[in-house]
Amino acid sequence: MLNRLQFHLDFDFFRLDSVSEKSIPNPLPRKDVNEVPQPPKDNLKILCSCSSPCGEYFAFADDHKQLTVWSWKDLSLVKQWNLLRRANSIIFDNESKSVLAADKSGDVFKLDLASENEAEGKCLLGHFSMLLDLTMSRCGKFILTSDRDEKIRVSHYPNAYNIHNYCLGHTDFVSSIVLSPINDNVLISGSGDGTIRSWNYLKGQENDQVLVGKSADLKIMDDGHEEEVKENDPKMQKNPWPAILTVKAAKSDTGSAMIAVTVEE
Numbered sequence: 001m002l003n004r005l006q007f008h009l010d011f012d013f014f015r016l017d018s019v020s021e022k023s024i025p026n027p028l029p030r031k032d033v034n035e036v037p038q039p040p041k042d043n044l045k046i047l048c049s050c051s052s053p054c055g056e057y058f059a060f061a062d063d064h065k066q067l068t069v070w071s072w073k074d075l076s077l078v079k080q081w082n083l084l085r086r087a088n089s090i091i092f093d094n095e096s097k098s099v100l101a102a103d104k105s106g107d108v109f110k111l112d113l114a115s116e117n118e119a120e121g122k123c124l125l126g127h128f129s130m131l132l133d134l135t136m137s138r139c140g141k142f143i144l145t146s147d148r149d150e151k152i153r154v155s156h157y158p159n160a161y162n163i164h165n166y167c168l169g170h171t172d173f174v175s176s177i178v179l180s181p182i183n184d185n186v187l188i189s190g191s192g193d194g195t196i197r198s199w200n201y202l203k204g205q206e207n208d209q210v211l212v213g214k215s216a217d218l219k220i221m222d223d224g225h226e227e228e229v230k231e232n233d234p235k236m237q238k239n240p241w242p243a244i245l246t247v248k249a250a251k252s253d254t255g256s257a258m259i260a261v262t263v264e265e
Contacts, residue, residue, distance in 0.1 A: 048089050054096040057113075061087035067101060069113065081111050081121065089133045093157075094140040100124070102131035102145060108160065125160035127153065133177050137201075138184045144201060146174035152189060154201050165204035169197060175244055181251035190244030190261060212261060213241035 044062050051058045057078060059069045065086050069079040085103040092099055099111045101121065106129055109121035129149040136143050136157065142164060143157040152167035152174055172192030180186035180198070187201040190212075198207040212218075218241070242263040252258050 048087055050091050052092040052096040053094055057092070057096065059090055059092070059099050061090050061101060067099060067111065069099065079113055083109065088131055091134060091136060094136060100134060100143065102134045104130045106131050106147065108134060108143070108145060124158065125155055132173060132175050135177055135179060138179065144177055144187060146177045146189060148173040150174060152177060152199070167199045167201055167204050167206070169206045170195070172243070176247040178247050178249045180257055181249050182255065182257050188247055188249055188259065190247035192243040193239055194241030194243060196244060196247055196259065196261060211241060212244060212263060218242060
C-alpha cells in the first residue's frame with residue numbers, strides 16, 4: 001500500500017560536480033542553420049541526466065540541444081549528438097547500448113552508442129503533447145512514457161509504434177514515472193494533481209494512490225498567509241495541493257520500497 005511507504009519530501013538530487021563546465025564540449029555544427037542562435041556556453045544548463053545499467057557511462061542533455069555520453073572511469077567524452085529539440089528526460093536502454101531521449105515536442109529518439117553515421121537519432125514514438133518522463137521495463141520489452149496531458153503510455157520496444165495500453169487516472173500532467181524496486185510489474189507515477197499512484201502497467205490498472213500533501217500534512221500559501229488545507233473546502237476552486245515534480249524509488253535493507261518525492265513550493 002502506498003500510504004505505508006516512506007516519504008522524503010526534501011529529497012536531494014545527486015549532482016556530478018566532477019565534470020566541470022570546461023569539460024563540456026562545444027555544440028556540434030548544426031544542420032538547422034535557421035534556428036535561433038544557441039546561448040553562450042558559459043550559460044549552459046544541464047536539463048536531465050542518467051546513468052547506464054552497466055555502470056560504465058552517464059549522459060547529460062543540455063539547453064544547447066546536445067546530448068553527451070561520458071565514461072565513469074576517467075570522465076572522458078564517449079559520444080556527442082545534436083538533438084532536434086531540447087530533451088526533458090533521457091535513459092539508457094537495458095543493454096547500455098543506446099540512449100533514449102524524450103523531448104518537449106512529444107517524441108522519443110533512440111541514439112546508438114556504436115553508430116558512426118547517426119546524427120540525430122531514430123524516432124521511436126510520438127505523443128500529441130510534451131513528454132515529461134520515460135522509463136523502460138526491466139524485461140526490456142516495453143517503454144513507458146508520460147506526458148503533459150495526464151497520460152501514461154506503455155509501448156512495445158523497440159517497435160514502439162505498437163501501443164500495449166495506457167494508464168489513465170491522473171487529472172493533471174504526469175511529471176515523473178519510476179518502476180517499483182520490489183515488483184517488476186508495478187509502476188509508480190507522480191502528477192500535478194498532487195498524487196502519486198501505483199499501477200499494474202501491463203494491465204493499465206491503478207492499484208493505489210496517495211494525496212501527498214494531505215499525507216505529509218503540508219500547508220499552502222494563501223494571499224501571503226500560511227493556512228492548512230482543508231479537504232472539500234468549497235472556497236478552493238482547483239486542486240490546492242502541491243504538484244509532484246519528481247518521484248524516485250529504492251529498496252530498503254528490510255526489502256520494502258521507499259519513495260522519495262519532490263513537490264512544488
